[in-house]
């Protein structure tokens with residue numbers, strides 16, 4: 259099979275390499291000329307533009323988008339659409355909002371698959387977990403590519419109609435936030451608690467047979483090994499947050515309680531302010547109702 263890949267960053271490049279390794283052909287494009295040149299060095303056919311990529315693919319085009327979610331997906335589809343027809347298939351493997359994917363599937367001249375991708379850069383060796391929404395025929399058609407990109411044939415599946423792949427990935431990320439928060443709280447208690455513990459040793463022990471073993475816990479073990487048991491100079495600021503926000507918004511709309519996911523999102527937002535107004539007000543209110551001493555900034 260011949261696959262066009264647009265977006266050759268951390269994730270798109272893995273798609274290129276795994277599809278090439280499986281014996282398929284790849285035509286590659288990115289706004290970055292360096293990224294295109296690197297993909298060409300790896301064996302892909304370089305394209306100079308989206309239109310050039312489409313021309314090089316011929317009939318029955320199979321195209322994987324791995325650009326940042328949002329405007330870049332729409333811009334790419336605007337450039338692609340004049341070159342597409344109903345026999346073509348476009349996969350969006352990024353973290354797009356599921357409603358945007360439904361809109362794009364309706365507007366796109368090709369069959370459109372929204373593909374939630376999990377596994378991160380570690381997927382280069384292991385492969386990804388792929389959660390796919392859209393027409394069954396297009397999923398079947400793309401199965402050789404999904405087999406190459408995923409961990410194994412069980413590492414990808416069609417979740418349902420348009421939007422369902424990115425919907426499942428959105429919820430996956432909400433779970434990811436909550437798991438990170440749970441591990442974080444446990445290790446914080448161990449770090450601040452009664453015993454002088456080596457947290458790498460704790461994580462390693464847990465990872466060997468404990469109920470709470472997981473890949474995220476292996477990454478905790480790696481973090482303590484590489485940064486030290488006190489995490490060294492790692493800051494307490496957490497970036498990101500869009501997919502967790504979408505998960506909470508959807509839970510509110512569906513009236514499904516997700517307090518753990520919400521709390522982990524709130525912790526993330528809270529981590530970005532050094533000087534929380536709510537905490538300062540609570541500090542002052544304790545004086546108001548109890549004449550408790552107010553801690554002042556210069557004390």
Ligand SMILES: NC(=O)C1=CN([C@@H]2O[C@H](COP(=O)(O)OP(=O)(O)OC[C@H]3O[C@@H](n4cnc5c(N)ncnc54)[C@H](O)[C@@H]3O)[C@@H](O)[C@H]2O)C=CC1
Nearest residue numbers: 265266267268269270288289324325326327330352353378
């Ligand atoms: N990094 C990760 O662990 C994961 C990322 N994702 C999602 O995968 C998508 C890609 O993420 P990364 O590879 O990490 O990003 P990245 O920033 O490493 O790579 C994005 C690439 O897209 C290119 N690009 C941007 N706009 C473009 C356009 N209009 N046309 C062509 N190329 C364009 C950039 O030059 C860059 O090479 C995002 O939606 C991200 O949320 C999903 C799962 C995990």
Ligand SMILES: O=C(CO)[C@H](O)[C@H](O)COP(=O)(O)O
Nearest residue numbers: 353376497498499500501502
């Ligand atoms: O999808 C992912 C992992 O599954 C990406 O790493 C995503 O960026 C994580 O979300 P956030 O940036 O909000 O932490």
